[in-house]
Amino acid sequence: MFISDNLSVNEEGHLTVSGADTVELAEKYGTPLYVMDENLLRENCRSFKSSIDKYYGGNGLVCFASKAFCCKAMCRLALEEGIGLDVASIGELYTALSVGFSPEKLCFHGNNKTDEEIRYALESRIGHIVVDNVYELNRLNELAEESGIVANIMYRIKPGIDAHTHSFIMTGQIDSKFGFALETGEAYEAVKKALSLKNIRLVGLHCHIGSQIFDIDPFVKAAEVMLDFIAKIKDELGYETEQLDLGGGFGIRYTDEDNPVGYDKYMERVSARVKEICREKNLKQPFILIEPGRSIAGPAGLTLYKAGGKKTIPNIRTYVSIDGGMGDNPRYALYQSKYDAVVANKAGLERTETITLAGKCCETGDLIGEGMKIQPVEVGDIIAVLATGAYNYSMSSNYNRIPKPAVVFVNGDSSRVVVKRETLEDIVRNDVE
Numbered sequence: 001m002f003i004s005d006n007l008s009v010n011e012e013g014h015l016t017v018s019g020a021d022t023v024e025l026a027e028k029y030g031t032p033l034y035v036m037d038e039n040l041l042r043e044n045c046r047s048f049k050s051s052i053d054k055y056y057g058g059n060g061l062v063c064f065a066s067k068a069f070c071c072k073a074m075c076r077l078a079l080e081e082g083i084g085l086d087v088a089s090i091g092e093l094y095t096a097l098s099v100g101f102s103p104e105k106l107c108f109h110g111n112n113k114t115d116e117e118i119r120y121a122l123e124s125r126i127g128h129i130v131v132d133n134v135y136e137l138n139r140l141n142e143l144a145e146e147s148g149i150v151a152n153i154m155y156r157i158k159p160g161i162d163a164h165t166h167s168f169i170m171t172g173q174i175d176s177k178f179g180f181a182l183e184t185g186e187a188y189e190a191v192k193k194a195l196s197l198k199n200i201r202l203v204g205l206h207c208h209i210g211s212q213i214f215d216i217d218p219f220v221k222a223a224e225v226m227l228d229f230i231a232k233i234k235d236e237l238g239y240e241t242e243q244l245d246l247g248g249g250f251g252i253r254y255t256d257e258d259n260p261v262g263y264d265k266y267m268e269r270v271s272a273r274v275k276e277i278c279r280e281k282n283l284k285q286p287f288i289l290i291e292p293g294r295s296i297a298g299p300a301g302l303t304l305y306k307a308g309g310k311k312t313i314p315n316i317r318t319y320v321s322i323d324g325g326m327g328d329n330p331r332y333a334l335y336q337s338k339y340d341a342v343v344a345n346k347a348g349l350e351r352t353e354t355i356t357l358a359g360k361c362c363e364t365g366d367l368i369g370e371g372m373k374i375q376p377v378e379v380g381d382i383i384a385v386l387a388t389g390a391y392n393y394s395m396s397s398n399y400n401r402i403p404k405p406a407v408v409f410v411n412g413d414s415s416r417v418v419v420k421r422e423t424l425e426d427i428v429r430n431d432v433e
């Protein structure tokens with residue numbers, strides 16, 4: 001009936017998440033409200049972790065891509081679940097460290113890390129930094145020297161795979177701002193350079209082929225390309241990297257049209273192929289890292305809004321306006337991403353209406369979805385937009401000076417605020433005059 005098994009309808013006909021009544025949550029905490037199912041977050045962390053245990057002898061680490069959903073409570077949850085974190089800015093790093101995250105389980109990404117970020121990462125003794133370009137490598141070497149540290153690094157490699165097509169393709173040179181190209185020899189030269197630097201230790205190679213990918217083949221292909229490169233480095237330079245980070249990108253179900261494969265299947269196939277290639281090429285099986293973001297946080301979240309005006313434009317469409325919008329969920333405005341919505345207080349009814357769900361910003365493109373099939377909506381209803389756990393809170397803004405919603409963790413009958421709703425005072429807190 002709903003896109004995710006943690007959602008149901010109770011006797012009052014209200015939508016429930018992890019057993020909690022969403023209408024009561026909206027009354028208790030106000031709207032708009034980000035609701036995260038804590039059990040599902042934990043389950044998702046565990047299922048990635050156990051897939052590495054099951055298919056790769058536990059020789060790896062799941063690093064949650066914190067860009068998908070970063071706050072102290074989430075970092076603490078990841079810490080408790082024994083997984084690592086991928087951070088992509090000083091803010092994400094600071095959030096992780098502020099809950100006592102084990103620095104050795106942190107990896108730092110980004111195509112233009114500042115000196116401040118590099119110094120902070122070095123001083124915090126994080127696991128490794130994923131270096132994006134030669135300029136950064138040189139700067140890192142200098143800053144590591146200043147601090148008297150040898151920096152563990154990985155290289156971000158462009159494996160030349162385009163997974164965002166109907167059936168994935170290998171392209172020559174992918175036009176991307178991230179990483180080192182393989183086919184031009186850029187990556188190879190960079191490896192030689194890293195091996196020559198005193199304050200750098202190349203521990204592994206990294207790739208990330210995209211996001212919201214449903215097909216396993218491109219991931220397998222990426223592993224093949226990366227292992228070929230590891231073998232070339234070993235044969236020609238006599239150096240064998242120990243770790244292989246295959247990034248994130250596993251697709252989730254936003255609507256009925258999406259059919260993600262079990263993440264277990266991914267690990268099963270990738271592990272089998274990695275082991276095979278290592279045997280063929282006489283390589284040590286690398287320690288494998290994966291960086292799921294969306295697939296851990298996305299399905300665990302939903303956003304509750306209150307419906308305001310309803311406007312029917314004859315023969316064109318019906319707009320239903322909500323008390324949030326692109327400020328708390330910019331994904332339709334940015335990528336035309338589809339979402340499913342439910343009238344939370346009428347969740348047991350049939351979906352007889354087709355609406356455009358509009359936000360409250362002064363912007364025509366401020367929509368959450370078009371052509372959405374939903375239960376009959378009236379002013380004052382609570383509308384739940386589903387699968388908003390990833391890249392909603394983390395990409396939220398204060399456009400129109402709208403305060404950001406609170407984030408609530410739900411765990412069966414109990415719920416708690418983990419990020420407070422912003423106040424009007426928060427809105428002006430950095431204005432100096």
Ligand code: LLP
Nearest residue numbers: 065208211212248249250291292293294391
């Ligand atoms: N690792 C690296 C190096 C990444 O760049 C990303 C995402 C991930 C892991 C996690 O990917 P995931 O498993 O979440 O697909 N704002 C966009 C998504 C941007 C993803 C950027 N990198 C969205 O809302 O769809």
